Every structure is written in C-alpha cells, then in structure tokens.
Amino acid sequence: MSTHPKTFKNARLILADDVLDGSLTVDDAGLISEVGSPTETEGHDCEGDYLLPGLVELHTDHLETHYAPRPKVRWNAVSAVQAHDAQIACSGITTVFDALRVGMDEDADLRYPDMRALADAIETGQRENRLRADHFIHLRCEVSAPDVLDAFKVFEDDDSIRLISLMDHTPGQRQFVSLDAYKIYYQGKKGFTDAQMEEFIQKRQQRASGIAPANRKKLSEIAGERGIAIASHDDATVAHVDEAVGLNTKIAEFPTTLEAAKASHEAGMAVLMGAPNVVRGGSHSGNISARELAEAGVLDVLSSDYVPISLLQAAFQLAEEIEAISLPKAVATVTSTPANAIGLTDRGMITPGRRADLIQVKMVGAIPVVRGVWREGKRVA
Structure with a gap:
C-alpha cells in the first residue's frame, strides 16, 4: 500500500450534501483534484469504508x-x-x-x-x-x-x-x-468547608x-x-x-x-x-x-x-x-x-481544490474506527 496514494478507491465519500460510492484523486500539491464514480485504477483501496474530510x-x-x-x-x-x-x-x-x-x-x-x-x-x-x-x-x-x-x-x-x-x-x-453546582465542583476539588466555600464565592464575585x-x-x-x-x-x-x-x-x-x-x-x-x-x-x-x-x-x-x-x-x-x-x-x-x-x-470538504486532509473510517457497531489519516495527501496515521 502506498504511503501517499494519488487515488483513493472503493470509498463511501461523505460530501457536503451526499454520500457517494466512488473514488478521489489527489494532485502533487496535496489538493483534491477529482471526485468521481468508482474506478478500477490502482490506488489506496478503502474497502468500502467511509472517506471524509479531516x-x-x-x-x-x-x-x-x-x-x-x-x-x-x-x-x-x-x-x-x-x-x-x-x-x-x-x-x-x-x-x-x-x-x-x-x-x-x-x-x-x-x-x-x-x-x-x-x-x-x-x-x-x-x-x-x-x-x-x-x-x-x-x-x-x-x-x-x-x-x-x-x-x-x-x-x-x-x-x-x-x-x-x-x-x-x-x-x-x-x-x-x-x-x-459551583459548590459541588469546587468543594470536591479543593476540600473546602461550608464556611470556606462561602468566603471563596464572595471573594470571586x-x-x-x-x-x-x-x-x-x-x-x-x-x-x-x-x-x-x-x-x-x-x-x-x-x-x-x-x-x-x-x-x-x-x-x-x-x-x-x-x-x-x-x-x-x-x-x-x-x-x-x-x-x-x-x-x-x-x-x-x-x-x-x-x-x-x-x-x-x-x-x-x-x-x-x-x-x-x-x-x-x-x-x-x-x-x-x-x-x-x-x-x-x-x-x-x-x-x-x-x-x-x-x-x-x-479545507474541511471533499471537493476539488480543497486540501486532501482525509480520514478513512469504518463503523464497528456504533463506534467509528479510524483506519487511516492523511494530511495534504500524505499519510500521518
């Protein structure tokens, strides 16, 4: 698997207003150059996972x-x-x-x-x-x-x-x-007596x-x-x-x-x-x-x-x-x-011209799992 793929394929792309089964291409400057339909070209296989903006x-x-x-x-x-x-x-x-x-x-x-x-x-x-x-x-x-x-x-x-x-x-x-609520938070944190807590509140106010x-x-x-x-x-x-x-x-x-x-x-x-x-x-x-x-x-x-x-x-x-x-x-x-x-x-959107800050996510039950992270097209996690 390439560390810095130019194409992400077999992905569920989360766009601004839609979820698209397709592929995404990154240019040499680390920007998204193309978002489209499924492709059979070589590249990073997302295996049907979600691909969304970083x-x-x-x-x-x-x-x-x-x-x-x-x-x-x-x-x-x-x-x-x-x-x-x-x-x-x-x-x-x-x-x-x-x-x-x-x-x-x-x-x-x-x-x-x-x-x-x-x-x-x-x-x-x-x-x-x-x-x-x-x-x-x-x-x-x-x-x-x-x-x-x-x-x-x-x-x-x-x-x-x-x-x-x-x-x-x-x-x-x-x-x-x-x-x-304030007393619960600060008395628990500082161990104040009731009298110390009242003095503390008045001083702060x-x-x-x-x-x-x-x-x-x-x-x-x-x-x-x-x-x-x-x-x-x-x-x-x-x-x-x-x-x-x-x-x-x-x-x-x-x-x-x-x-x-x-x-x-x-x-x-x-x-x-x-x-x-x-x-x-x-x-x-x-x-x-x-x-x-x-x-x-x-x-x-x-x-x-x-x-x-x-x-x-x-x-x-x-x-x-x-x-x-x-x-x-x-x-x-x-x-x-x-x-x-x-x-x-x-950044922040999967659309041509934006930074290729991307994350690959698989849902396992109700908890998402991050399977890959790219910043400007380069893998960082």
Whole structure:
C-alpha cells in the first residue's frame, strides 16, 4: 500500500450534501483534484469504508494532561505536544486549535510561563515537522482573573494565535448560574468547608465585578487589532449574546441555555458545543444538552474539549439519533463549519481544490474506527 496514494478507491465519500460510492484523486500539491464514480485504477483501496474530510477541532485543552500528568509533575513540553498530537491525529483530527489558559487562579497548578512553554513547543513541533496534525493556538482568557492582561502580553508577538475565547467562571452566572453546582465542583476539588466555600464565592464575585467588563473589552480590542477571531463562552442570556455581538464575536462556545444558543445562531455566530456532551447524553455541569440544541436546529460546531475521539463519535451519533440531521450535515459540524468559522476555507470538504486532509473510517457497531489519516495527501496515521 502506498504511503501517499494519488487515488483513493472503493470509498463511501461523505460530501457536503451526499454520500457517494466512488473514488478521489489527489494532485502533487496535496489538493483534491477529482471526485468521481468508482474506478478500477490502482490506488489506496478503502474497502468500502467511509472517506471524509479531516476533522477540525477549535477547542481542546487535552494537551495539559500530557504536560502535567500528575500534580506538580511537568513533562518535557515538546514530548508532551508530540504525545498529544499523536492522539489527536489518530482520532481523525487533522487541524487542531490547542487551548492554552490565560488568566489563572492564585492557587492554580499551572501558570502562564507553562502556557508559553507549551506554545513554544507547539511552534517548534510545527517548524521541525514533528507533528501529524496542523496546529494553531487558542487562548482561553479568564476575564475575571487579575493577571489576564499581563499573561496575554506573553503572546503579543505570536502569529500562531488565531482564536481567543472570553471566559468568566464567576459563581452565580454563565456556566455556574447554579451556586449549588459551583459548590459541588469546587468543594470536591479543593476540600473546602461550608464556611470556606462561602468566603471563596464572595471573594470571586467581588473581584469579578471590578475587573471582568474592562478586561473583556480590552482583550476584544487587542484581538481586533491583530485579526484574531473571538469566541464567547458560556453565554446564558440574550444580554450576554448582545454583548458578544458588540465585540464582533464569531463563535459562541458552550451556551448554557436554549435562549442564548438561539440568539447566537440568529446573530450569525457559529454555536459550538462539546462532543462529550453528545456522547454522554448531557452536560457534566447540568446545563443544556447539545442534543437539545441539535434538535432545535441551532447546533453548528462540535468540539472534543477533553476527549479527542469524542469528536468523530459524536458526529456519527448525531446522524444516527436525530432524524433531521443527515450524515453529511453531522460531519459538517466537525469539518467544514468550524473551518469556515475560523477562516480556514482551504479545507474541511471533499471537493476539488480543497486540501486532501482525509480520514478513512469504518463503523464497528456504533463506534467509528479510524483506519487511516492523511494530511495534504500524505499519510500521518
């Protein structure tokens, strides 16, 4: 079998609006040159498996688990990126936006020098051709953190930054509108007594009220000046969405209510939800499920978030479980729609002229199996 085939035959090609039994040809530049009917020419035999575009992942913080596999343990950053990249690629993801934190809790295990080290390792991996997938950087900016602007300056000359999300995890709003849910999460994580938990909540709320709005505005201004796309995060109300629209936001990450998701979708933002939410059947934090948004017609993009393989599994699961979502439409949530939302219009579809970022997938029961991954026509997994 050729490592870099020019023809893929005997495939079930998942196109923009159809599934076609046929073949695909790749030119010397790594672009799709022809999509057509079955052919008997030599080439890579897909054996009747699906052939679909390489997946596009906009928000995964999975890299941190390789860099800090245990409390106080730091792995070599380049090695950690390579391990992360291998899992990403073998999950069918050929374009990934690695999410790095900017703005930390005072007791956070990782600090922004760690984030800079990881960014350097990603860029080294790209430059030295160590990586299988195409990597960009997504900065997760916690606007309620006092150090968020100082931390952002560490990345001020970095052209790999293509996306920022403006997050606010202050208790009592957005993701944590339920204080009970917030208490369960943080008391379990930090071992607080009830009195310590109440003090912690009050401190967070007071701190955020004084700095979060100004930080949100400043970060959006910097992103606009540098041509970096902006994502909102955990919007819960129409007022949150209106604020996001005013900041020229392109992507609405993880809206927590149907009201916010509908308003974001109607405003032209791509609504992004977690693929683990689809696979598990609901949100781990008790907010609205991705399935509810899909059934309402306002789910545009899926993200693997913390489980890379969930991206592919969730796409096939949506097509299987929701009558109004065809397989091509489900696949678009993890390929063409995220690519277009971030301005990467050279990939994400099986059509002549697009990059030959491709994955071969076999369904075994309800779980998809990735049998081959190609980036720009070259096999990477």
